[in-house]
Amino acid sequence: MGELLSTRPFLLAFAVAGGLPLLLLTTSASSSESLRLTGRPLTIQVALPEQVVAKQRATTDDVGTLLRIEGVSTDPPQTATVRVFVEKPTANRDTPVSDLHFVGYFTLVPRHTRSAGPLDGQSFLFELPRRVLTSALARSTIQVTLVPVAVAPSPPTITVRRTSVELPRTAG
Amino acid sequence: MAFRCSRSISRRNFLFDSVLAAAAGSVLTFPAGVAAQEPELCAPPASGKPPIPFKPDTTLKVLPRKSAATLSADEIKRLRAAYKALRDLRTKDPSDPRGWLQQANIHCWNCGGGLKDTKAPEIHGSWLFLPWHRAYLYFHERILADLIGDPTFRLPYWNWEHPQRRTLPAVYSTPANASNSVFDSNRNARATHSLPAFLVGPQIMNGVMNSTTFQAFGGDASSGGSIEGEPHGGVHIWVGDRTLQSARADMGLLSTAAQDPLFFAHHGNIDRLWSEWTKSAKTHTNPTDETWLRTSFTFYDENKQWRSITVADVLNSEQSLRYGFDAPAGLRETTLEARSSKLEVAGDTVRLPASLSVAAKPAGLGGSLFALFLDGVNVENFPTGVIGLFDGSADVSKPTPESPGYLGYVAIVPRTSTGQAHRHPSARVAFDLSSHLKRLAGRTELKLVGVALSGGPEARKVVPLQVAGAELVEVEA
Numbered sequence: 001m002g003e004l005l006s007t008r009p010f011l012l013a014f015a016v017a018g019g020l021p022l023l024l025l026t027t028s029a030s031s032s033e034s035l036r037l038t039g040r041p042l043t044i045q046v047a048l049p050e051q052v053v054a055k056q057r058a059t060t061d062d063v064g065t066l067l068r069i070e071g072v073s074t075d076p077p078q079t080a081t082v083r084v085f086v087e088k089p090t091a092n093r094d095t096p097v098s099d100l101h102f103v104g105y106f107t108l109v110p111r112h113t114r115s116a117g118p119l120d121g122q123s124f125l126f127e128l129p130r131r132v133l134t135s136a137l138a139r140s141t142i143q144v145t146l147v148p149v150a151v152a153p154s155p156p157t158i159t160v161r162r163t164s165v166e167l168p169r170t171a172g
Numbered sequence: 173m174a175f176r177c178s179r180s181i182s183r184r185n186f187l188f189d190s191v192l193a194a195a196a197g198s199v200l201t202f203p204a205g206v207a208a209q210e211p212e213l214c215a216p217p218a219s220g221k222p223p224i225p226f227k228p229d230t231t232l233k234v235l236p237r238k239s240a241a242t243l244s245a246d247e248i249k250r251l252r253a254a255y256k257a258l259r260d261l262r263t264k265d266p267s268d269p270r271g272w273l274q275q276a277n278i279h280c281w282n283c284g285g286g287l288k289d290t291k292a293p294e295i296h297g298s299w300l301f302l303p304w305h306r307a308y309l310y311f312h313e314r315i316l317a318d319l320i321g322d323p324t325f326r327l328p329y330w331n332w333e334h335p336q337r338r339t340l341p342a343v344y345s346t347p348a349n350a351s352n353s354v355f356d357s358n359r360n361a362r363a364t365h366s367l368p369a370f371l372v373g374p375q376i377m378n379g380v381m382n383s384t385t386f387q388a389f390g391g392d393a394s395s396g397g398s399i400e401g402e403p404h405g406g407v408h409i410w411v412g413d414r415t416l417q418s419a420r421a422d423m424g425l426l427s428t429a430a431q432d433p434l435f436f437a438h439h440g441n442i443d444r445l446w447s448e449w450t451k452s453a454k455t456h457t458n459p460t461d462e463t464w465l466r467t468s469f470t471f472y473d474e475n476k477q478w479r480s481i482t483v484a485d486v487l488n489s490e491q492s493l494r495y496g497f498d499a500p501a502g503l504r505e506t507t508l509e510a511r512s513s514k515l516e517v518a519g520d521t522v523r524l525p526a527s528l529s530v531a532a533k534p535a536g537l538g539g540s541l542f543a544l545f546l547d548g549v550n551v552e553n554f555p556t557g558v559i560g561l562f563d564g565s566a567d568v569s570k571p572t573p574e575s576p577g578y579l580g581y582v583a584i585v586p587r588t589s590t591g592q593a594h595r596h597p598s599a600r601v602a603f604d605l606s607s608h609l610k611r612l613a614g615r616t617e618l619k620l621v622g623v624a625l626s627g628g629p630e631a632r633k634v635v636p637l638q639v640a641g642a643e644l645v646e647v648e649a
Contacts (some may be wrong), residue, residue, distance in 0.1 A: 111425065
């Protein structure tokens, strides 16, 4: 007799705003390359470290695996709101935040409108639930799709320096 | 007291002070569209002395900070009196570190400084975000309390995660003029506007508040956590520009954000959510890293004394900072309308209600969540692995989780090695139908197709399944 596991707990969710249609542009890049987002969704492949794969395979629980998106900046300084989907390369602005593959969003709140800000940009962490990792374990990579929302008529170019996956710190 | 650097005086600030000085409480409106000027320099006044280490003031009662929506008339009066005194102090003595612009510039300085500052610290984008803002609000609160001679004064918070609290708290938005010392004319968001659920709704807050580690919730030495990057930033940007398309002072820029009194109610809520997160599970613990615990920040206190305070000093807000919160279970205040209906099933097919077609509109704000619950899923001859469930009307010849008809998966984990058929009369699995509404519109039934997804594309095959019962739950946004 086996144990049936739900796709996910029942989450209270909402559909997100529709709005201006966006062309889907899917680009692959290694996790260490700098990426540029120009208002359209962008999908990248990010390697799953061996220890992450091993830990996920050793348990049926969520282990708090983290996606780290580093060095996010715009030039000139501008605000940005970007949704993050994992294993959902078709995600676009109409994909709701209730989607099983949505793992969170990040915002850029600039210091100023005129200065460049930190050269290395801002960095963000996202916890990856087991449900978005299961199908990716065999190939040891995940697809991360970044979807800019509320895009201005002349959207800023968003640069992402590095994207990686890691296990959480064990203590503290 | 000497300045370490000069300050710029913005046109907006000048107008505000002039209006206050001239009007003395009478109702005058701000000129529309007065642009805020970003600070050139925002370093704090030099103290000339080493900071005095913080010690809890145990003579203060531990009192709750309250939701701004539930303040009494007297509490509103005291809040406005305190901020008026803060603004007046800036006019009387711009070098007083307790004054309004000096207080706002503390945040500017600690987020990289003004346009011409070169050596300012940065407390955003890391695990310093939560403790620094807690300390900042504490000293700000003590200054406001001192200015009105009321040690029981506590800052209110704006609990925007509550579905009925997504508009600006009335005390901050009405009246929308200079008679209201906690109003800020630079806000793009006004009294009738409501924060969108995709920034602060349950879908977002469930993820944030269920972060399993502080690292995911509050960040680490080099990256910000979910509370900072998601609702914190989302609310900042939205107050400055409701379209989220541009960075606008005050709240939408870190260098000017604290010039809006709403900033302190917003961060009061961030602080409350941190407190909630640590209380919500035994595993939700703060870091024990000594580097973090010993990190020290400096502020002027209500007596204009230069003080230092460490991260360790602020972790227990009740014991050391003398405040708690009125609603210890703020997130549990959330009440959402939910309707459920049992659906007829026959083998692998579920009959769909007509209401699903009515709901099949373009995704938008205020939409509902539709969840399909399946009971008693019976899977034959499939001892272990992952079965993807697909809408049978879609093409399942190349089934992947990216296929349009993909609903979700169930994982079969064996309890014995005998490979018996898998019947689960009591197990219940849930699938989100919200993103499938357009495709299901007009349909009367949903035929479920199970496909083995384990073991790569070559191993994929249809797995016969049966379902004993089904229920559709609609949750109103």
